[in-house]
Amino acid sequence: MATPSQKPLWEHRAPEFSQVDVFRRQMNLKYGLNLKTYDDLHRWSVDELETFSAEVWKYCGIVYSEPPTSTAIGLESMWPRPQWFPGARLNYAxxxxxxxxxxxxxxxxxxxxxxxxxxxxxxxxxxxxxxxxxxxxxxxxxxxxxxxxxxxxxxxxxxxxxxxxxxxxxxxxxxxxxxxxxxxxxxxxxxxxxxxxxxxxxxxxxxxxxxxxxxxxxxxxxxxxxxxxxxxxxxxxxxxxxxxxxx
Structure with missing residues (x-):
C-alpha cells in the first residue's frame, strides 16, 4: 500500500463503479455487513473464505453444465491445497x-x-x-x-x-x-x-x-x-x- 508521501501507480477514475466495489455493496446488502473499503472487503474474504468464494462464483456469472456440490473441500487446513468447487463441469473457452x-x-x-x-x-x-x-x-x-x-x-x-x-x-x-x-x-x-x-x-x-x-x-x-x-x-x-x- 502506498504511504502518504507516495502516489499509487494508478487510480480508478470512479472507484464506486468498479466491479469490486459493486461486489462490496452487494455483500453489505446480502449479509448486513458494513464493509466500507477495499481493505474491509479483503479482511472479510479472509475471515469468511468459503462464503466469499461462493459469492465470487455467483457474481462472476460462471457458465457451467454441472453446478458444484460444495464450495471447497479442505478449507480447514489449506494444505494439501483445497479442492475448489468439486463436481462442477465447465469449459474455459x-x-x-x-x-x-x-x-x-x-x-x-x-x-x-x-x-x-x-x-x-x-x-x-x-x-x-x-x-x-x-x-x-x-x-x-x-x-x-x-x-x-x-x-x-x-x-x-x-x-x-x-x-x-x-x-x-x-x-x-x-x-x-x-x-x-x-x-x-x-x-x-x-x-x-x-x-x-x-x-x-x-x-x-x-x-x-x-x-x-x-x-x-x-x-x-x-x-x-x-x-x-x-x-x-x-x-x-x-x-x-x-x-x-x-x-
Missing part, C-alpha cells in the same frame, strides 16, 4: 466468450497489428466465436479429443488465440513457445508433452525484415517425430512450407 457475446456481441473482442503498428486486424465477439467454431471443426476432423496435446510455435496473433480457445473447447491441452526461442528449448519442451497437433509460424517479421524459420521448425518437427511421440499433423499458420516429409 465458453466462459471466455460468454460475457462479450451476451453484453456487446458486435464490439471488438481482439485487435492485433504487425511490427510498427501496421496491418491492424480486429475481430468482434461474434466473429471470434465463428472463428473458434471453425477451428474446433478442423480439430475434430483431425481427431483431436479431450486430453490430446496441441502445441504452437507462433507469434502473438489472433491465430494463436484461436488455437488456444479451440483447444480448450474440445478439452485438449494447449502449450506454446515463441518463434524466437532456440530450437533445443522448443524441442525439449515439446518432447515432454508429446503434442498430437503442432501449429508453427515458419516466417516472422523482426526489425523490419522477414526472418525465415523453416530450418528451425522443420528440425523441431523431425526431432518430435523421431522420438516416437504422437505428432500427427503440422499446420503452418504463417510463412512458407518446407521440403520433406514433415507435413
Amino acid at each position: 465458453e466462459n471466455m466468450l460468454a460475457t462479450g457475446l451476451a453484453v456487446h456481441p458486435d464490439a471488438i473482442a481482439v485487435s492485433a497489428c504487425r511490427e510498427g503498428g501496421t496491418e491492424w486486424r480486429h475481430l468482434s465477439w461474434v466473429q471470434l466465436r465463428a472463428e473458434v467454431e471453425r477451428y474446433v471443426s478442423a480439430f475434430r476432423h483431425a481427431g483431436i479429443r479431450k486430453g490430446d496435446r496441441v502445441a504452437a510455435v507462433m507469434t502473438n496473433s489472433p491465430e494463436v488465440l484461436l488455437v488456444l480457445l479451440a483447444s480448450a473447447a474440445v478439452g485438449a491441452i494447449f502449450s506454446s513457445t515463441a518463434p524466437d526461442m532456440g530450437q533445443k528449448g522448443i524441442t525439449e519442451r515439446y518432447l515432454q508433452i508429446k503434442p498430437k497437433l503442432l501449429f508453427v509460424d515458419s516466417e516472422v517479421l523482426y526489425g523490419g525484415r522477414n526472418q525465415d524459420l523453416r530450418g528451425k521448425v522443420s528440425s523441431v518437427v523431425r526431432s518430435l517425430q523421431s522420438a516416437g511421440g504422437d505428432l500427427k499433423k503440422v499446420v503452418v499458420t504463417k510463412g512458407r512450407l518446407w521440403q520433406g516429409k514433415d507435413l
